[in-house]
Amino acid sequence: MAADVTRDNLEESNGGEEQVITPWEVSAKDGGRIDYDKLILQFGCQKLEESLVKRVERLTGKPAHPFLRRGVFFAHREFDKILDNYEKGQKFYLYTGRGPSSESLHLGHLVPFLFTKYLQDAFKVPLVIQLTDDEKCMWKNITVEESRRLARENAKDIIACGFDVSRTFIFCDFDYVGGNFYQNMIRIAKCVTLNQVRGIFGFTGEDHIGKVSFPAVQAAPSFPTSFPHLFGDSKDVHCLIPCAIDQDPYFRMTRDVAPRIGFHKPALIESLFFPALQGESGKMSASDPNSAIYVTDSPKDIKNKINKYAFSGGGATIEEHRKHGANLEVDVPVKYLSFFLESDEELAKIKEEYGAGRMLTGEVKLRLIDVLGKMVDRHQKARAAVTDEMVDAFMAVRPLPQMFS
Amino acid sequence: MAAVSKEALLSRLQGLGINSIVHEHPVVMTVEEQSKHIGHLGTTLSKNLFLKDKKGRLYLVSALATTTVDLKALSQRLGLGKGGLRMAPEDALQEILKVPLGSVTPFALINPSSRSVILLLDHQYQNQPKLLFHPLVNDSTIEISNGDFNLFLKSIDRTPSYVDFEAVVTVGKDQPPDLAGFVTELAEQPSSLDTKQSIASTQNCSIKEVASAKFPNSKLKVPKEKVHIEGEFQKLIRDPQELVNHILDETIKATMEKVKDVTHYTDTSISNEIKSQIGPDLQNLIMLFKNTAYTQGFVAGEQYSLGEDLVSAFASRSSVVRGRSESGRCY
Numbered sequence: 116m117a118a119d120v121t122r123d124n125l126e127e128s129n130g131g132e133e134q135v136i137t138p139w140e141v142s143a144k145d146g147g148r149i150d151y152d153k154l155i156l157q158f159g160c161q162k163l164e165e166s167l168v169k170r171v172e173r174l175t176g177k178p179a180h181p182f183l184r185r186g187v188f189f190a191h192r193e194f195d196k197i198l199d200n201y202e203k204g205q206k207f208y209l210y211t212g213r214g215p216s217s218e219s220l221h222l223g224h225l226v227p228f229l230f231t232k233y234l235q236d237a238f239k240v241p242l243v244i245q246l247t248d249d250e251k252c253m254w255k256n257i258t259v260e261e262s263r264r265l266a267r268e269n270a271k272d273i274i275a276c277g278f279d280v281s282r283t284f285i286f287c288d289f290d291y292v293g294g295n296f297y298q299n300m301i302r303i304a305k306c307v308t309l310n311q312v313r314g315i316f317g318f319t320g321e322d323h324i325g326k327v328s329f330p331a332v333q334a335a336p337s338f339p340t341s342f343p344h345l346f347g348d349s350k351d352v353h354c355l356i357p358c359a360i361d362q363d364p365y366f367r368m369t370r371d372v373a374p375r376i377g378f379h380k381p382a383l384i385e386s387l388f389f390p391a392l393q394g395e396s397g398k399m400s401a402s403d404p405n406s407a408i409y410v411t412d413s414p415k416d417i418k419n420k421i422n423k424y425a426f427s428g429g430g431a432t433i434e435e436h437r438k439h440g441a442n443l444e445v446d447v448p449v450k451y452l453s454f455f456l457e458s459d460e461e462l463a464k465i466k467e468e469y470g471a472g473r474m475l476t477g478e479v480k481l482r483l484i485d486v487l488g489k490m491v492d493r494h495q496k497a498r499a500a501v502t503d504e505m506v507d508a509f510m511a512v513r514p515l516p517q518m519f520s
Numbered sequence: 521m522a523a524v525s526k527e528a529l530l531s532r533l534q535g536l537g538i539n540s541i542v543h544e545h546p547v548v549m550t551v552e553e554q555s556k557h558i559g560h561l562g563t564t565l566s567k568n569l570f571l572k573d574k575k576g577r578l579y580l581v582s583a584l585a586t587t588t589v590d591l592k593a594l595s596q597r598l599g600l601g602k603g604g605l606r607m608a609p610e611d612a613l614q615e616i617l618k619v620p621l622g623s624v625t626p627f628a629l630i631n632p633s634s635r636s637v638i639l640l641l642d643h644q645y646q647n648q649p650k651l652l653f654h655p656l657v658n659d660s661t662i663e664i665s666n667g668d669f670n671l672f673l674k675s676i677d678r679t680p681s682y683v684d685f686e687a688v689v690t691v692g693k694d695q696p697p698d699l700a701g702f703v704t705e706l707a708e709q710p711s712s713l714d715t716k717q718s719i720a721s722t723q724n725c726s727i728k729e730v731a732s733a734k735f736p737n738s739k740l741k742v743p744k745e746k747v748h749i750e751g752e753f754q755k756l757i758r759d760p761q762e763l764v765n766h767i768l769d770e771t772i773k774a775t776m777e778k779v780k781d782v783t784h785y786t787d788t789s790i791s792n793e794i795k796s797q798i799g800p801d802l803q804n805l806i807m808l809f810k811n812t813a814y815t816q817g818f819v820a821g822e823q824y825s826l827g828e829d830l831v832s833a834f835a836s837r838s839s840v841v842r843g844r845s846e847s848g849r850c851y
Contacts (some may be wrong), residue, residue: 277804280811457796493801500753500808508811508818 136361148444151189151360151387158363160190160385167191169278170198170424175237182230184387185462186454190360191368193382197355201238206519207353208345210233210336210381212245213273215265216255220272221407222487223317223389225494226454228276230386241282241345241518242328245336249288253325263289264486270506272410278509285509296341304331306372315364334369337381344512354381359388366390390450394426410495414488421448421484429469434465440472441479446478447484455486523618524630526655532630536675538668544660549622553584558661563650564781565661568624570617573600577704578616578634581628581685582653583642589685596691599700602668611833625654626669627662630676638702643682728792757809770798 134149155162163186163471172179182188197207211231215223235242246269248262257265266287273285292300307330318327337354339346346352347434356366370380391406405424408417428446430436443449443466456462465482468474531829533540545557551567558565569581569589583589613619615629616637626641628634643653651669655662664672669689674681681702690698755762 274811277807278811279807280814457800493804496753497804497808500757500812502812502815504819505811505815508815511818513818 180233190385209242215269300331360385540664597699599697623658
């Protein structure tokens with residue numbers, strides 16, 4: 116397996132002082148910023164070059180999503196192959212997921228979903244969304260009933276992002292695992308040794324057996340025959356997985372297994388971490404309400420959180436700021452605007468003026484509050500309009516005849 | 521919406537047939553400073569306070585400089601309890617009244633953003649021949665007759681509410697707060713949301729939503745904001761005509777705003793700007809519409825396939841549906 120960077124390797128090579136990126140922990144070196152270029156090297160994935168972005172625009176006939184244009188989705192594995200096949204008329208499907216560990220989603224959670232929605236609309240392809248209620252039941256130690264409830268609640272937020280019901284299948288592991296899906300799980304599991312999962316996911320002898328076989332559950336949706344109602348028994352459909360880069364270990368394992376059981380390797384397109392309000396050194400955490408903007412926040416909450424907690428790269432005093440300008444590398448409001456401000460022009464202008472010290476932190480924050488306020492407002496309205504019946508419709512095991520049209 | 525300017529205010533007054541005199545002077549931040557420059561007029565100056573209560577409602581208290589206004593007593597008389605009134609924060613001054621510091625004036629209510637500010641006037645204004653207020657800026661003062669001031673208020677749909685600020689009124693168990701009638705209901709709270717939106721949605725709330733908002737102890741803890749938000753989208757996606765009207769309204773509104781600034785844009789750039797401004801939101805709305813229609817079809821299909829059990833299924837529809845998704849595999 117190429118460049119197999121496991122937890123053990125990381126700690127050995129640098130005495131535990133390196134940045135740590137695993138699916139359950141993210142921290143930068145010495146509390147500084149995450150070095151993404153190093154990460155790409157360590158993990159062995161590719162940088163998403165400008166040329167690929169242009170190619171996407173050509174193939175889809177519309178401007179690329181801001182997340183692509185601005186390097187939020189910055190790394191990939193074989194995304195170029197997906198595009199090659201797409202050009203030849205071979206379609207693919209999208210696979211993404213969420214671990215429903217808490218009722219409220221924050222903006223960092225929305226990022227992969229917003230991007231996936233763009234991919235669905237731009238390429239006109241189907242999407243499967245896995246809600247890993249079983250994973251959270253095990254890792255977060257909540258009851259089965261609670262995790263299923265959370266999964267349904269999260270499904271509403273996901274649907275509110277605007278997915279097309281005629282192309283989207285949402286499923287919870289507790290409902291769906293079985294049949295062909297389970298058959299694939301076993302095929303996958305047979306190809307991965309205990310030592311391998313220990314290395315990749317850090318399992319120890321004390322971890323319960325549920326955890327140990329979970330990786331197969333998250334791997335199975337990468338293979339089309341797991342969804343007989345969608346793809347029948349065709350093994351030839353490619354899969355593209357948009358995710359945050361900390362999910363890379365799961366899918367490295369899957370890519371390793373795929374050819375051994377006669378499937379295409381799933382392709383990945385990976386994003387940066389959405390920075391926490393307090394700064395770049397970590398990612399947003401559901402356990403700290405002031406580290407993130409939640410989709411349930413009121414306009415007042417958003418204003419408060421941005422003004423009080425958003426880490427500013429501006430000068431300590433107005434004089435200093437006017438003289439030296441702002442440090443855009445660490446300024447959180449500007450980073451958030453890079454994610455969510457639609458206009459490239461306006462973003463460039465703000466960066467220029469703020470970087471030169473002509474624009475003040477307060478002004479940048481005001482603009483951000485406006486942008487986030489609108490976004491959250493739109494999401495809340497859409498979410499309120501999602502009914503239980505709509506969730507049932509998205510989750511029904513049904514064919515999707517229009518999924519490629 | 522941009523703040524109304526002093527010039528616009530003056531031309532509005534002229535348009536109403538009001539002859540007012542504008543006295544220019546250097547910038548003044550207090551009544552004392554102001555009186556240094558125009559105290560010679562012999563007319564009593566006014567003091568204007570912009571206040572906020574704990575629930576976020578805003579008040580503009582305008583009284584003669586010589587009248588004592590006791591905020592604690594006023595707060596009690598309004599039914600807000602003993603320390604219920606504070607000076608409003610500066611950002612409210614900017615966002616709602618749209619005047620700079622030191623320029624609070626009843627004339628600021630000409631701004632639509634201040635629609636929900638409660639105006640309380642000193643009852644002594646009624647026997648003053650002339651009144652003195654800032655015309656939205658504090659480098660001048662308008663001298664206006666009492667009658668003309670009332671004309672102005674009428675022109676912005678306000679009826680003058682006079683209060684005797686110095687009256688000693690006990691408020692207690694058997695004596696209800698005498699000014700409580702001025703305090704508006706929470707549902708019409710000032711908010712920075714689009715006013716059209718909040719009006720439409722409060723009218724369209726379903727009975728269930730209003731009921732749960734009124735009974736805070738009910739199990740269904742509906743956060744207050746939800747009462748506004750839930751109505752709007754549902755109404756639009758249920759009815760194609762409403763949806764189309766909404767789309768056209770948004771488009772026309774966005775176009776009109778751009779057209780005012782005609783010098784900067786060409787036809788295509790206006791069109792692109794408008795599309796990028798309202799396009800994404802409208803697309804989301806349409807997707808919601810589609811998903812809703814699909815869902816209704818799905819539900820109908822399920823019931824159809826139940827055949828003879830249709831009657832009992834109709835009665836217990838939700839439990840049937842939930843039952844299927846819970847029991848799992850349907851393949």
